[in-house]
Amino acid sequence: MNRVHGKVCIVTGAALGIGRACALRLAEEGAKVALFDMRDAEGEALAAELRARGHEATYWTVDVSRETEVSAAMVAVAARFGGVHVLVNNAGIAGANKPTHELSEAEWDRVQAVNVKGVFLCTKHAIAHMRRAGQGSIVNLSSIYGLVGAADVPPYHASKGAVRLMSKNDALIYAGDRIRVNSVHPGFIRTPMVEAHLRDSGAQDLEAAVAEVGRLHPLGHMGEADDIAWGVVYLASDESKFVTGAELVIDGGYTAR
Numbered sequence: 693m694n695r696v697h698g699k700v701c702i703v704t705g706a707a708l709g710i711g712r713a714c715a716l717r718l719a720e721e722g723a724k725v726a727l728f729d730m731r732d733a734e735g736e737a738l739a740a741e742l743r744a745r746g747h748e749a750t751y752w753t754v755d756v757s758r759e760t761e762v763s764a765a766m767v768a769v770a771a772r773f774g775g776v777h778v779l780v781n782n783a784g785i786a787g788a789n790k791p792t793h794e795l796s797e798a799e800w801d802r803v804q805a806v807n808v809k810g811v812f813l814c815t816k817h818a819i820a821h822m823r824r825a826g827q828g829s830i831v832n833l834s835s836i837y838g839l840v841g842a843a844d845v846p847p848y849h850a851s852k853g854a855v856r857l858m859s860k861n862d863a864l865i866y867a868g869d870r871i872r873v874n875s876v877h878p879g880f881i882r883t884p885m886v887e888a889h890l891r892d893s894g895a896q897d898l899e900a901a902v903a904e905v906g907r908l909h910p911l912g913h914m915g916e917a918d919d920i921a922w923g924v925v926y927l928a929s930d931e932s933k934f935v936t937g938a939e940l941v942i943d944g945g946y947t948a949r
């Protein structure tokens with residue numbers, strides 16, 4: 693129950709899905725949790741739920757693609773909780789599911805703004821706080837599609853490949869500051885974003901589509917948000933003190949082929 697006791701953990705995209713699961717598990721393991729999202733009703737409800745369980749948690753409305761909002765929120769978190777020790781860069785969008793030649797510039801740019809620039813901005817503004825703390829852990833949510841390709845959603849796949857290499861680069865840059873940076877690569881996890889992707893891809897029967905996609909994984913099913921959250925807890929904790937620049941693949945065997 694104390695794997696991240698006393699650590700201040702920021703989770704972006706915390707209101708739903710993987711972000712919500714990460715926030716819950718980090719709080720249960722002793723962290724003070726800062727929730728960043730743009731879904732205010734869900735974010736405030738999660739913060740209230742965590743406080744009702746006896747955890748320290750506060751919600752901030754943050755568009756991770758806007759530097760002024762990110763910077764101000766980081767300062768507010770440090771002031772509220774006394775520092776920043778862990779950053780979970782989870783906020784992300786799938787974007788338009790069109791072939792490359794049909795994408796508009798705006799559709800491409802929006803995904804990169806959230807999925808890539810958001811990771812850059814949150815990392816940029818967390819570093820000074822982690823240096824003051826004398827250590828830190830940054831956990832960047834990439835994807836199986838940061839490791840392998842697929843014939844759909846080009847902006848998303850490009851963004852997740854970028855996140856993978858950003859993680860390795862920053863791991864090298866900040867190792868001397870005792871700031872570790874790693875990427876997590878989920879397979880298909882049943883979240884609102886994945887369900888929306890299946891519907892946008894033409895699924896008439898959601899449960900049948902979930903089962904079909906699940907069979908793409910050697911274990912035979914989709915993952916759950918908690919499967920990813922426990923990996924994030926490990927990377928946030930001192931259990932992983934010798935792990936940086938690594939890829940934690942949690943994909944039911946999808947990329948083992």
